[in-house]
Amino acid sequence: MKWALVGFLTVATALLVAYAWLQSGGLKQHAMFSSATPEEAVHALMSEIQAHNYQQAYASLDRSSDTDLASFIRDVAGSDGSLRTYSSLQTAEVSPLHANGDQALVRVRMNWSSAVGSLDDVRDLRVLRDGPVWRVVWPKPAFSKVPLQVVSVNYLSWDVIGRNTSQKWGAQDVDTPKVRITSMNAISRPGRVVILGEVENEDTVPAYLNVTATLLKADGSAIDEEGSFDLISHVLLPKQVSPYRIDFPGVRMDAVKSVRMDARALLVPASADPVIAVMDQKVSKDGLNRNVLEGELVNQSGRPVNIAQVLAAYYDNSGKVIWVSDGYVDQALMPQVSVPFAVDIPDDIAERMKSYRVIVNHYSRSSS
């Protein structure tokens, strides 16, 4: 009787442990880290990357991968304070493209989450069979080498001095920068109303500005008020023009009678450095057959730009802004090194647009 009880307790404990293992996703985890198929191999690699186990991820690569550990980590996790270094891998969608015998081609769409939103990185990876398992061949990262050189930094910079909030009424003061909204276009998109346009800093000093829009009903009461958030270049140098886009989710165009625009500018210290050239811009299709505006960014200054954001404005035949899109580059822009970028264009906009203009926002860890 006593032994029956002991036996029963032992079996029950084992069953409960097994149940707990199943509940905690043990089976799924096993599938994730096994590499019995090309897709599983890529999944396993992505899991290691997601867990920041870069050494184990690197160890799981095929021997023919022409990259060292440091380059692999730099390629995957980012470097130089780039946006990738502040991101984490959220999901990885794996889809087989081609397989035969001992090798396969697998497409992985990595979705990285960052403070500025999600970033996609699509790669086609070659996977080779190594005995009973499959291993990913990681492509050699193409890091540009910049030769050692001295670059003079002699761009203009502005400082605001003598700012005193307690100064008496009527004391000498400096006006806020004069900015002007040069165009405004209200369009209807699925599930929202969008206000687009451009704003110019007409002044001779830099401006930090924000553009807000208030949608009004026929009786003059407000429906909603929104700002441009990061769909604008907030710091504008003298005579610089930035596109802006303000989204009103859940609002229908037929409810809107008029729009009240407001551009608020502040006097801020700024630098005319860095100058970022936007080269070889063209509209094409990406690997997922989406319309994109792509090109290359070249940092023409002597200091790295940690995070770059591309803002693109699209114009129709009459020069009216019909869309504004943006995208963050997850690589740092090193001096004189070109870095590719691509921003999405909605299909209907791609059909109607006649021209486009790109500007670059930049954020650097250490400012001058």
Add this chain to the structure above:
Amino acid sequence: MQRTAHHDFARCKRLAAFVLLCVLPAWARAAEVHVPAVVEAGQAFSIPVQGSGQATFYLVGPDHVVKRTVSLGSDLQIQSSDVRTAGRYQVILCDASSSCTSATFEVKAAQPAHLSFFLHPSRVPVSTRDSIDAAAFVFDQYFNLILTPAAVDFRITPASGAGFSREVSTRRGVAWMRMDSTPHEGRVQVTAALDNVEEARVIQQVAAEACGLRMKAVASGSMVTLETDPVRDCSGNALPDGTVVSFTKVDKAGKSTVDTPIKKGIARVQFGVDGRAQISVACGVVLGNEVVVNGKL
């Protein structure tokens, strides 16, 4: 008969005492207050008060309250510090029997001693009509707004050229005027003056929009350097350094743009060229010329 006379006398005594009690307080109150109608701010004065006995004196002004015990029959001294702020003042005098009399007087601003001067904007494009506004508020030494008309002289001293002035009379303590900006860039000082009081402000006249924007191309191997002429407005004033100039190149590789700031009056950029390329330049919303580069220079 004797009893009736005694009774009458007692009644009379009681009546007299009663009357005396009623009248005495009135005799003691008798506090009349005569104040001047208008007093200049900061000017001490006295208030003659008639009557006898002690009383409580109150002075209630816009920013000042006084309460003290005074002796009636002598003048009440009002210090200059009691009447610094312009406005309506109330004097209340309450005697021992708590009956009060009151009077009001007005304190008006003293002589001009301060100007709050507003010059707008702090930066203005040259040769722009009605672009500069000046407003001066006239206050006395206690910062009371002087409401009587006064003549404020606005003296304008441009960086180059002759200065001039304009006299404007205040209305309810404010003088304002509007003027055009002068044709030359630089610092302009505007001084508002009234009697011995002066207040100066500086505005910066800056170049207007770029005018006649032109660039030239200088080839060097597979690169071409684009350089603008000195960027000026239509009056010949140079646009300040830091103003952004946009260069755009269109060739078979696509479109390339560089936004570069003006340095020492000109903007310069380098492009690589491969085949025919069309290059344009712009500053703000002003377009410049275009050059065509065929790659074989």
Add this chain to the structure above:
Amino acid sequence: MKSMADNTLAFKKVSLGLVRTRLVTTRLVKAASFAVVACVLALAQSSPQIHLPQANLPEVHLDADGLTPRPIEELTGTTIARHYALAWRDLAMALESGQAGGLGEEFVGFAKDHLMKRITEQNQTGMHVRIVDHGHHLKAVFYSTDGSAMQLLDQAQLEVQTFDGNKLLDTQNVPHEYMVLMTPGADRWYVRDLEEVSAKPF
């Protein structure tokens, strides 16, 4: 007879049951009502006090016809009238209560300095002033071109009672005229200067 008695007994039992039920029901209803009232009171206590500022604001009418050198925008006019009314409400409350804490919401500069000093000295002397505000008629007379200052004339009908402690010293019920200077802040217009003037035309 027996059935009659049984019926009666049964009826009595039923009646008794009904009575008991009614008693219980009544008690339940009472308890429920008490609970509902208690909940409502607790909610009222915990929720923020519902101010009805509109009910406490003096009436202010703004006339901005012919304003120079800058015409007034409709929204600005509404804002100015509202904040001027709020300023007078706060001023009256401060002069009566001796609490100057709320003055910074609507007053700035000279006007605030003067009022703070006045209230401090009122408190020192034990005096206070009650203002019964019968409304203001504001005439805008100057609006600077950059929108940084507006000058107004206020014709106000005020009843002013001056107290020393609980003793009423004086009551004045006369029209008052003020020269007002208002300047814009981040989200409102402030009263920068408030000078009482004689009602002579300028």
